[in-house]
Amino acid sequence: MEFFVDCLGASREVGRSAFMLRTDKNILLDYGIKIFDESNLPKFPLETSLKPDMMLLSHAHLDHSGCIPALYRDNKITWYSTPPTKDICEILWLDSMKIMGDGLPYRLGHFNKALKHWDPLLYKKPIQTGQTRIELFDAGHISGASMIDIEYKGKTFFYTGDFKCDETMMHKGAKFIDGVDTLMIESTYAQKDHPPRKEVEQRLMEEIYDTLESGGNVLLPSFALGRTQELIALIRSYDENVPVYVDGMGKEISRIYMQYPSYIKDPEKFKRAIRSVNLVAGIPDKKAATRQPSVIITSSGMMNGGPVLNYLFNLNSNSKIILTGYCVEGTNGNTLLNQGFITQDGEQLQVDLPIEYLDLSAHAGRTDLIKFIKKAGPEKVLLVHGDHPEEFAKELKEQHGFDALAPLPGERVILDEEK
Ligand SMILES: [Zn+2]
Ligand SMILES: [Zn+2]
Structure with a gap:
């Protein structure tokens, strides 16, 4: 055979x-x-x-x-x-x-x-x-x-x-x-090779502190599966108080992560982290997220759909966008990073906010x-x-x-x- x-x-x-x-x-x-x-x-x-x-x-x-x-x-x-x-x-x-x-x-x-x-x-x-x-x-x-x-x-x-x-x-x-x-x-x-993880984590936290201090939001477009959970755990392991809002399908997937504790490293810590962030449930929560300096973790990771696009146009000028995942060529995440625009309903829209890429692969x-x-x-x-x-x-x-x-x-x- x-x-x-x-x-x-x-x-x-x-x-x-x-x-x-x-x-x-x-x-x-x-x-x-x-x-x-x-x-x-x-x-x-x-x-x-x-x-x-x-x-x-x-x-x-x-x-x-x-x-x-x-x-x-x-x-x-x-x-x-x-x-x-x-x-x-x-x-x-x-x-x-x-x-x-x-x-x-x-x-x-x-x-x-x-x-x-x-x-x-x-x-x-x-x-x-x-x-x-x-x-x-x-x-x-x-x-x-x-x-x-x-x-x-x-x-x-x-x-x-x-x-x-x-x-x-x-x-x-x-x-x-x-x-x-x-x-x-x-x-x-x-x-x-990826840069040393600890350095990237610290850099992300510095960016968060700088942006929040100047009164802006840090928008983290993230895959609902994997990256959203990693970012919640990361931010909470460095800081228990910084306001974090989580929107999109990542909320539902985080629930599944908690249902199977043996598949994650520190389930108790993750549970505490999830309880301490704001899981966006409706319009009032979305508004609250941008009304104060905060971190917003939301899908989709490549910015081709999902709640991230609404947030993008509701941020004040002190805000910053940080991409932490791979964005395929032609996606909004990719054009935003390299050319400063996204495409919505066939229209190119300029985004005048600082954009950074941090490798958390x-x-x-x-x-x-x-x-x-x-x-x-x-x-x-x-x-x-x-x-x-x-x-x-x-x-x-x-x-x-x-x-x-x-x-x-x-x-x-x-x-x-x-x-
Ligand atoms: Zn995979
Ligand atoms: Zn794959």
């Missing part, structure tokens, strides 16, 4: 992560969407002629999970993930249907069916199906995020999903692993990627989830002697050529 993996997405791109691994089962690893493409239309995983037997989800971010309901147009397979991942997916998928409607390849019926076909899979509690053994490990990326270890006929295939080794406010960080035969690893930051930086690969000691390295992983593949080959490749979309990589 052949052992191979088909790359259905996230191949030489970030977005629509989807891979079909063939052992004695057909196993889908992630099934995401790419929300913003050059064409501004969503992109979905490539078609495959193999019928999946099961589906394993690394984490809830839509670029990994966003197309799962579409599997239930003509499948009854079980999909597996950690419990917080499933609960968060439910919120994100409902929101996608609200925003994208007909632009999605699934409808409410498929969404409901998908939720019925889920089974929990916990960290370090392996399951066996046929001759394939599956185990999840904490990826240190967001709540419930997993690295997936698959063993088949004595060979290990290890898929990192999105991961971070360094400790953050919310997570302890992924542990290094060894004894891997094939390593499929994200390479988002293959060409960049939830992904491993370049040095950790190399370290992770070296510790895993794989025979083969597959670089996915990166814009130009072919350069990194070349470097790993020439400087470190690895059989590394950056598969193309649609490429089949054979993992066991003996038989």
Whole structure:
């Protein structure tokens, strides 16, 4: 029986992560969407002629999970993930249907069916199906995020999903692993190291103090999932009193974070932090947020929708905008940072407030990627989830002697050529 993996997405791109691994089962690893493409239309995983037997989800971010309901147009397979991942997916998928409607390849019926076909899979509690053994490990990326270890006929295939080794406010960080035969690893930051976390945290707090002292608001456009929680925890771990308002879907997702305390680093501290911030419930709260110097954490992270756009035009001139996450080219976050404008209803709107970018990434930086690969000691390295992983593949080959490749979309990589 052949052992191979088909790359259905996230191949030489970030977005629509989807891979079909063939052992004695057909196993889908992630099934995401790419929300913003050059064409501004969503992109979905490539078609495959193999019928999946099961589906394993690394984490809830839509670029990994966003197309799962579409599997239930003509499948009854079980999909597996950690419990917080499933609960968060439910919120994100409902929101996608609200925003994208007909632009999605699934409808409410498929969404409901998908939720019925889920089974929990916990960290370090392996399951066996046929001759394939599956185990999840904490990826240190967001709540419930997993690295997936698959063993088949004595060979290990290890898929990192999105991961971070360094400790953050919310997570302890992924542990290094060894004894891997094939390593499929994200390479988002293959060409960049993140600045020291503590320095970035302190810089953020300085910016907050300076802006609030001069009577302004600090607007933090943030992904509802992951970044919102990290920022709440961060600000509260430095300062218990500075006024913080949280708006958007991040409120709902924070509730799920609290429902699964074992998936975060310091649940008691996070609970206290959440209780101490203002969760914006309506117009009066929104007004209160900008009426006084305060920090406003709100979605969407790339500023292409969500409450952030309303806040943006209600800030006084002493205010400041700080982006802490990656903004894809063409999004408002990106044009604001680089050209000082956003686009709303087809109109370019100038923003005359200072804008800064602080790197609080939830992904491993370049040095950790190399370290992770070296510790895993794989025979083969597959670089996915990166814009130009072919350069990194070349470097790993020439400087470190690895059989590394950056598969193309649609490429089949054979993992066991003996038989
Ligand atoms: Zn992610
Ligand atoms: Zn991702």
